[in-house]
Every structure is written in C-alpha cells, then in structure tokens.
Amino acid sequence: MTAIWATGRLGMPCTGNRTGMTTKLHYTVPGMTQSDAKRVVELLQDRLNACNDLHLTLKHVHWNVVGPHFIAVHEMLDPQVEAVRGFADDLAERIATLGGSPVGTPGALVAARTWDEYSIGRATTQEHLGALDLVYQGVITSYRDGIKELGELDPVTEDMFIGQTEQIELFHWFVRAHLEDKGGHLSTEGAGTEQEAAAAAAE
Numbered sequence: 614m615t616a617i618w619a620t621g622r623l624g625m626p627c628t629g630n631r632t633g634m635t636t637k638l639h640y641t642v643p644g645m646t647q648s649d650a651k652r653v654v655e656l657l658q659d660r661l662n663a664c665n666d667l668h669l670t671l672k673h674v675h676w677n678v679v680g681p682h683f684i685a686v687h688e689m690l691d692p693q694v695e696a697v698r699g700f701a702d703d704l705a706e707r708i709a710t711l712g713g714s715p716v717g718t719p720g721a722l723v724a725a726r727t728w729d730e731y732s733i734g735r736a737t738t739q740e741h742l743g744a745l746d747l748v749y750q751g752v753i754t755s756y757r758d759g760i761k762e763l764g765e766l767d768p769v770t771e772d773m774f775i776g777q778t779e780q781i782e783l784f785h786w787f788v789r790a791h792l793e794d795k796g797g798h799l800s801t802e803g804a805g806t807e808q809e810a811a812a813a814a815a816e
C-alpha cells in the first residue's frame with residue numbers, strides 16, 4: 614500500500630470534516646469571529662485525527678517489531694505513544710473550548726483522514742523505523758502547515774501546535790538516529806513509500 618503519510622497528503626488543507634459532527638459553533642472564545650473559530654476547529658480536528666492515528670500506529674509497531682534490537686525499540690515507543698495520546702486530549706479539549714465538538718470515534722477518523730493505513734505488519738526494528746521515518750515526515754509537515762495558517766487566525770492554538778511539533782520532531786529524531794550513518798546520511802533518503810523506506814532501512 615502506498616504510504617500517503619509520506620507523500621505530503623497529510624499536509625493538504627483540511628476542507629472541513631466529513632462526518633457532519635462538528636460543524637456548528639454556537640459560541641466561541643471572546644475576541645474571535647465565528648468563521649475564524651470554525652477554521653481553527655477544522656485544523657484542530659485534522660491534527661486530532663492524525664494524533665489518534667499516530668498513537669495507535671506507534672502501539673502497533675511496539676507490538677510487531679522483531680529482531681536483535683527488539684527491546685530497545687519496543688521500549689522507546691511507549692513514551693511516544695503516551696505523549697501523542699496527551700496531544701490528542703489537548704487538541705480535543707481546545708476544540709471544545711472554542712465551542713466545537715471533537716470527534717474521536719474510529720470510524721469518523723478513517724472516513725476523514727487523507728492518508729492510508731500504516732502498511733507494515735511483523736517486521737524487523739529497522740524496517741519499522743524506516744517506515745516510521747516517513748510517517749513522522751507526513752505528520753510534521755502537516756503540523757507546520759497548520760502553524761503557518763494559525764499565525765493569522767489564532768496564536769493560542771498556534772502555540773499548542775508549536776509545542777506539539779517540537780516534541781514530535783524530537784521523536785522523529787529518535788527514529789532517524791537509528792537510520793543515520795556516521796556521515797549523517799539517512800538510509801531512507803529518497804524513499805517515497807513505507808515499503809521502500811522499510812527496504813532501504815533494512816539493507
């Protein structure tokens with residue numbers, strides 16, 4: 614399956630929810646227009662979907678890695694799962710603060726997301742880390758796109774996005790440090806799909 618995470622589709626502008634569950638805002642925070650709040654809620658919902666998907670994907674990897682470095686990678690991932698779950702909670706509560714209704718059900722996530730399901734099952738630590746490099750690239754690119762837009766709309770939500778991006782970029786480095794040689798080259802460089810990245814990382 615193509616790794617849409619890595620092709621930038623996660624960075625596409627969110628065109629609004631497809632679930633019909635969060636559209637109407639009856640109030641919002643003081644000093645913000647209803648239309649600006651609606652757009653901010655859309656950006657938050659898109660990141661909520663990404664974080665819910667990401668923490669489940671990281672657990673899936675935690676359970677499916679095999680090979681000589683199993684315990685190091687298995688244990689590295691749990692703090693990432695916990696942190697990303699916390700980000701989802703913060704994003705959802707920001708939606709509610711702005712007068713919206715966060716959508717956290719799995720079916721709504723799958724219906725709304727603009728990326729494919731993570732495509733690797735049981736595999737070596739290097740293969741999963743290679744694929745996760747692409748997952749994190751997609752997630753971070755979309756956060757940074759959101760930050761650019763929020764600079765005009767809502768610096769408070771922008772601040773939340775910036776804080777989460779800092780942590781996610783750190784986790785991305787933890788992953789990439791396993792894929793880097795001492796010359797600073799990533800084994801996954803140029804890979805366009807999770808499968809390609811996994812294969813490159815395994816070489």
Ligand SMILES: [Fe+2]
Nearest residue numbers: 675676687691
């Ligand atoms: Fe566990």
